[in-house]
Amino acid sequence: MRIVVAHNRYREAQPSGENTIVDAEIAQLTAAGVEVLPFIRSSDEIPTMPKAAKALLPISPIYAPKAQQELSRLLTEHRPDVLHLHNPYPLLSPWVVRTAHKHGVPVVQTVHNYRQVCSSGLYFRDGVICQDCRGRALGVPAIVHRCYRGSRAQSALMATTLAVHRPTWKSVDRFIALTTAVADHLRDYGIPDERIVVKPNAIPDPGQPAPLGEGxxxxxxxxxxxxxxxxxxxxxxxxxxxxxxxxxxxxxxxxxxxxxxxxxxxxxxxxxxxxxxxxxxxxxxxxxxxxxxxxxxxxxxxxxxxxxxxxxxxxxxxxxxxxxxxxxxxxxxxxxxxxxxxxxxxxxxxxxxxxxxxxxxxxxxxxxxxxxxxxxxxxxxxxxxxxxxxxxxxxERTFHPDVVTKQLIDIYAGVARTARPA
Structure with missing residues (x-):
């Protein structure tokens, strides 16, 4: 089985559990005999980009042309069974879903946050839970409150991105919800049950526990x-x-x-x-x-x-x-x-x-x-x-790599059997 893993890495200066999980998942899949083709970009690349590339950054969450061109070449050359998407922002864009479907490649996405709806991805603002943008065609509250990076302009861009890509997300072949709460979030967004699978992350086994400590x-x-x-x-x-x-x-x-x-x-x-x-x-x-x-x-x-x-x-x-x-x-x-x-x-x-x-x-x-x-x-x-x-x-029963990696391979196999024509 051949899988493209697509992920926009968060900045290394901002420690990210998502980066760690993606790295671990690639290693676990490779150890299980899956051929993994990483399609990875990093937000650390942004400061060193040419001026022309930086000029396109404001629109890249909606459509990142360079990423689509490079992904098209990768899909044409390697003809993978599935594309597995993690974080698309800002250098990949959710448009990678459309690019994969154009090539007849089904898409699985692991949902690490609430960014189908919430510009910050957290459902959290000013110290309290906030879901003001749920059910809205455009997340105007996110713009008013500068929810994305503290900027009204960037919040407007992200809110627009979420509105534009609502059909894109609805076309994903299978969503991996890390918990039952994420599955509920996806159902609320309009994703049918048959396209949601609950599969948590795994971490390497540290071995048998030490005697219980204190406090x-x-x-x-x-x-x-x-x-x-x-x-x-x-x-x-x-x-x-x-x-x-x-x-x-x-x-x-x-x-x-x-x-x-x-x-x-x-x-x-x-x-x-x-x-x-x-x-x-x-x-x-x-x-x-x-x-x-x-x-x-x-x-x-x-x-x-x-x-x-x-x-x-x-x-x-x-x-x-x-x-x-x-x-x-x-x-x-x-x-x-x-x-x-x-x-x-x-x-x-x-x-x-x-x-x-x-x-x-x-x-x-x-x-x-x-x-x-x-x-x-x-x-x-x-x-x-x-x-x-x-x-x-x-x-051992729910979060061990042996258990979780098998679940993930089964998800890939199920999606690959229903691949759409290019």
Whole structure:
């Protein structure tokens, strides 16, 4: 099987889990015997582009002529079975879907965010969940609020791009939704069920987990949508030392907030940005991993890393977090939008958590509110040892590369059988 993987890499200065996942997926496919033809562009190329190429950048999200020409040559020469698209912006453009179909090549797209509808891709603005552009032919609110890169002009361009390419997205042969929440987003956009497959990302197996550590770990981008304010507010509601240590690792615009909090309390430490060895050590030292996002976080990779390490997760009931911890029975919690929230899972020897704390197979989810998170912290601390084996089992069954790569190859095979004529 021959697959073109198309992806516009995010800038290396802005760490991207999507870049990491695409690289890992290419390696996993290659190891499984699939011939992968990368069609990769990077936003890091933009500063060194010739002036003529830079002059075309404003229209490239709608139509990137150079990318279409190069892709046409690749498709003509290699005649692949499927084109697998990840991020098309800004140097590829969703037009690559039309180019592939022109050559009779079916298209699969992994949906990493909400950019079919939302110009920023996050459904998040000014510190709160925002879905003002849902159902609109043109995302005027995104323009008014400068949602794309803080620029009204660039927001107008992105909103126009989303309007122009609505038929393009509707023509994609198969969408890969990373979680059940993303599948719901696609259905709301008008994609029929038969063209949606739920398939999460995978991470390499780190091996059998180390013995459970102590306390809590937050590992991720230090930005408003990741819920640092929420976490710190909840943590301060407990006496110092009552919950064991809280370690926070990462970097971002809220770093000063975290550094100040670490200076206030002896039970809170800031680890800064970590390399892979540092991440491994931080996971081993902890008992519970926190995912306190206040937006509909699509698929936080840190949760899969936690499960692979046998660490249960305490998270907010937003986006893909309930799915990842095995707690994605739909229910609408007050004030959180269209979140998927779990029901408790009785019958496995575990004590049902207090009302408002929903138990999943490998962790707990709560409403994104300080009081709810504060109440859940001691529950998670007490229940970590009981859920640790289930966390690792969920990784092996759902997020291991052997499992996920087979799912992806099956998706390719199903789409290739229904390839359209050029």
């Amino acid at each position: 809590f770990l937050f590992l991720g981008r230090l930005s408003p949508e990741k819920g640092l304010d929420l976490l710190l507010d909840a943590w301060r509601r407990h006496p110092e030392g009552a919950l064991g240590p809280l370690r926070i690792a990462g970097d971002g615009e809220l770093r000063p907030l975290v550094e100040a909090a670490a200076a206030e309390r002896a039970d809170l430490s800031f680890l800064g940005p970590l390399d892979r060895a540092g991440v491994r050590a931080a996971l081993d030292a902890s008992a519970v991993v926190l995912a306190t996002s206040t937006w509909h976080d699509v698929l936080p990779t840190v949760i899969i890393e936690a499960l692979a390490s046998g660490r249960p997760v305490l998270g907010t009931a937003l986006g893909g977090i309930p799915y990842l911890v095995g707690a994605d029975t739909p229910r609408e919690p007050a004030g959180t939008g269209p979140a998927a929230v779990a029901s408790a899972v009785p019958g496995d020897g575990r004590v049902a958590p207090p009302v408002g704390i929903e138990a999943g197979e490998a962790g707990w989810v709560v409403a994104p509110e300080p009081a709810a998170l504060a109440a859940a912290l001691p529950v998670a601390r007490a229940g970590a040892a009981a859920l640790a084996p289930a966390a690792r089992a969920r990784y």
